[in-house]
Amino acid sequence: MAESPPPPPPSLPPNPNHMVPPIPHTDAPQSPASPISLLSKRPKLRVTSEFDSDTSLFFHKVSCKLLDSFAKLKLSFQNNNKGEPSQPQFALTSKLLSIHYDLEEQNALVKTSFDLGPKFHFKAAHDVKAKQGEVAMVADLGDPGYALEISSPVPTVGAPRATLKFPHGEVSLGEKEEEEARRTVSVSGIVKSQLTNGIFTAQFNDEDLKLRYCYKDETVSFIPSISLPSSALSFAFKRRFTPSNKLSYWYNFDSNNWSTVYKHTYGKDFKFKAGYDSDASLGWASLWVGDEASTAKTTPMKMKIQFMLQVPRDDIRNSALMFRVKKRWDI
Template sequence: MAEVSTEAAPLPEVAVEPEKIGAIDVHPAKFGRDWRRKPAFKISTEFDSESKDIINKFSARLFDGLGKIKGSFQRDLNGKLQCPQLGLDTKYLSILYDHEDRNALFTASADLSNQFQLKLQGDAKAQQGELKLITKLCDSKYKAEVSYDVPSTRLPRASVTFPGGEVKLVDEAQEEGQAYSVHALLAKNFMNGLCSADFQGESLNLKYAYKDKEMTLIPSINLPSKDLTFAFKRRFNPLNKLSYLYNFNSAAWSAVYKHKPNDAFKIKVGYDSHVRVGWASAWVGKEEAGAKSAPGKVKFQLMLQVPQDDIGSYAVLFRVKKRWDF
């Protein structure tokens, strides 16, 4: 089953990359003008049928909204406590302490001016960190970033983000030592669609995405492997959608049909030929959100997986999460 971050993630579907479970985001919190209108204390409990773990999380507002304390821990069916973590978030400092590892991760930032920000991320146990200098050029659409290891163990990294894409200068280990490599993502609107080129080292992925009110077509090719794929999406009406993906090199394909009568309920049915598994899933509460927006702040996820080669070994998985705000 998929793992979760600070909010519940959907049950896994074939070829969907999982997220982390029970972890607390260590990045500094974003404190907006409406911060004081948020709940002062939040508790959530979640049960995952695959891991059979009960995941508990809490957060409390401190200092009249200037920061918050948050934590998480897991319990198995025998009541054994696992993975206790405790964190503190403020606008410029975040600290996460892991009791099992006896380690603390921290992020500290400082605004040097309206255009420059300094950020330090560190691992107390490993005695390592990363220092970043971030600047916004002209307006928020342009950003440049330079990163250094503390203490220095490799070459500095740099990136520039602009409306048409992003260019990164990263270091890679080679036989003769460290050397720079360029990663670039460029995109441009063309003929009612979007052309993009993603270059990483010696690999280049070219993609074109055409989209109108009812249909989306996305052919893509990877060079030099010449791996060609084609994605097709059809929107029959606001309630029903179909997506299809075909890989010409491996002849593998996958299809997903989605029925969404409202924002709080959704059903999906799909098949992936690469792993030869059919599946069906249902969500009460938004798939991509946590329990906050679910009816009664209770999010329920149910999934059925049926291997094509052994139908009798089907699996029924579920996850339920309840949140309380005070």
């Protein structure tokens, strides 16, 4: 008679300290999304509309990001008071290439920019209808802030233009065309330097030179400037009474024209400004609802409104009240 198999060993009680070891974490990047998933994902549309009562025109812009923000597509056009569209333009921009197309002019402006190694950068622009453009090569000279740019128009006319950029400005050397089709050397640039408690700036272009000094502290700014050889002298004065109250004044000695602006802010989203311009003999006042310097995206309800009252000094009866409204929708 066959022997019966031995009984199975008794099962062990569960060990509360025994846990399944965790899956080791790796820093390997996730696989990129497939092209089908990128195309099937509907991009978000951003619609911005702006109306200016002075011109009675509506300006519209529709934009969206494509291929996981690899490129951006934008359509812009205007509407008059009859609702007729005009000036439609398309723009496709990316990090390496941008194309701006004007439907009415049937013209395209193409720009490209990319790196050629760690120290060289190439950029080019071409106007299709005018058959003109420009190419440029920028070389990093090693030290921070130093670079050399060589640029040339296309088709090539004369020698290329060389621009040396450094931390306190830049200097350009090229050619310019004068009478009788003669070409001469052209020198231009801008140089900045710290001087006492302000910044001194010299901007020159061939025979013209503009000198400017800007002194600024926490409450006062003083900016005199002079142009040579015309000796045109002007200055600007700015006074900050409180963080919410500022006064600015400009005066031109040649024409005796002057202008002044007073600005008062109420928090972040309200700004009142009033001023006078002697050249236009016009006084004005404006109120901004929404941050004036920011885009509509960061304002409450994504909307900016400006009301402006203009009062001519010689004829108050021709005063005009104008307004601008800018609204953004994210769809």
